[in-house]
Amino acid sequence: MAAHLSVAVERWPLANVFTIARGSKTEAVVVVAEISRDGRTGRGECVPYARYGETVEGVVAAIEAQRPAIEAGLDRSALQDLVPAGAARNAIDCALWDLEAKLAGQPAWRLAGLAEPAAAVTAYTLSLGEPEAMAEAAAKAAHRPLLKVKLGTPDDASRIAAVRRHAPQSQLIIDANEGWRADNLAANLRACAEAGVTLIEQPLPASDDAALAEVERIVPVCADESLHDRASLAKLAGRYDAINIKLDKAGGLTEAIALARQAQALKLDLMIGCMVGTSLAMAPALLLAGQARVIDLDGPLLLARDREPGLRYEGSTVWPPEPSLWG
Structure with a gap:
C-alpha cells in the first residue's frame, strides 16, 4: 500500500x-x-x-x-x-x-538499538530580562533542581548573581546564545564559576569562537549554534567540552544517534536540547536522554497548553512517551 x-x-x-x-x-x-x-x-x-x-x-x-x-x-x-x-x-x-x-x-528505542528510556530531570528555562525580573523568576522556580538561564547582555554578571541568590540550591546552566564577546569572556566565566554554574552554552558567536581555545575554561562550555550534525564536530576540538544535540539542528533522530556516538568517542559530554515546541517534538529526543549529562526538554512547560496526549511532566521530571504520542 x-x-x-x-x-x-x-x-x-x-x-x-x-x-x-x-x-x-x-x-x-x-x-x-x-x-x-x-x-x-x-x-x-x-x-x-x-x-x-x-x-x-x-x-x-x-x-x-x-x-x-x-x-x-x-x-x-x-x-x-x-x-x-x-x-x-x-x-x-x-x-x-x-x-x-x-x-x-x-518501541522506537528498541528498533534503534538504544536502552529503554527512563524518567529524567529536565532543565527549566528562565527568560532573559532585567536582573530584578530574573531574580523574581528564579525565586518562583527555585524548587526546580536544574535551571537554564538565558543571558547575552553587557551586564550578565549581575544577572548571574541575582539568579544564584534567589535559587541557591538549583544547578544552573547559562545560555548566552552567542551574546558574549572575546573581551568579556574571561570575566563572565569567572562570574559563572563564582556562582557554581554547571555548564555554559554557546558564549561566543559560532563564527567567532576561536577565543574559547585560548582561555581557561573554568566552567565547561557547550557548543550549540556551533554544532549541528557530525560534519560540525571537527572544528570544535579544543574549544568546547560538550555539545547540545537538538533534533531540529541534526535533522532528525537518525543523525542525532550517530552524532551522539561520535561525540562520545571524542570525549565530549552530551546535552540533549530542544527548540520551543510541543511534546511531539520532545518525545524522540528522550530516547537519547540516558546518554546525556544534561537534559533540556522543557518546551511543553513553556506553553500555555500542550497537545493531548502529551508527555507526562511532574515538576521537572519528564517520562518517556507513550505510543499514542510517538514511538
Whole structure:
C-alpha cells in the first residue's frame, strides 16, 4: 500500500513572553509531518529557526518537495542523502521512526538499538530580562533542581548573581546564545564559576569562537549554534567540552544517534536540547536522554497548553512517551 504524506503548520501560545539575546516570542510555530501507510500513521514535529535561515514556509516547501519520494516508500537511510540537516528533515525522519515503530509493533528505542528510556530531570528555562525580573523568576522556580538561564547582555554578571541568590540550591546552566564577546569572556566565566554554574552554552558567536581555545575554561562550555550534525564536530576540538544535540539542528533522530556516538568517542559530554515546541517534538529526543549529562526538554512547560496526549511532566521530571504520542 502506498504511503501518504500530510503537512500542517500549528501555532501554540506560550504561557509567558519568551526572551533570549536575539529577541522575544509569544508563540511556538511548529510544522508537523504525518506519514500514513497500512492503516498506521507516524508523526514528526519540527520548529523552523530563523537563526539557521529557516522559515515556516521554506520548511513546509522542503517537506512537500519530498512528497513523491515519501509516497513511493522513502526510508530513513535514503532521506539522509536527499535532505540536508535541519528542521524539514527532522520532521520527516521522526515521522518515519514513529511509523516504523507502529508498523512493527515495537518501541522506537528498541528498533534503534538504544536502552529503554527512563524518567529524567529536565532543565527549566528562565527568560532573559532585567536582573530584578530574573531574580523574581528564579525565586518562583527555585524548587526546580536544574535551571537554564538565558543571558547575552553587557551586564550578565549581575544577572548571574541575582539568579544564584534567589535559587541557591538549583544547578544552573547559562545560555548566552552567542551574546558574549572575546573581551568579556574571561570575566563572565569567572562570574559563572563564582556562582557554581554547571555548564555554559554557546558564549561566543559560532563564527567567532576561536577565543574559547585560548582561555581557561573554568566552567565547561557547550557548543550549540556551533554544532549541528557530525560534519560540525571537527572544528570544535579544543574549544568546547560538550555539545547540545537538538533534533531540529541534526535533522532528525537518525543523525542525532550517530552524532551522539561520535561525540562520545571524542570525549565530549552530551546535552540533549530542544527548540520551543510541543511534546511531539520532545518525545524522540528522550530516547537519547540516558546518554546525556544534561537534559533540556522543557518546551511543553513553556506553553500555555500542550497537545493531548502529551508527555507526562511532574515538576521537572519528564517520562518517556507513550505510543499514542510517538514511538
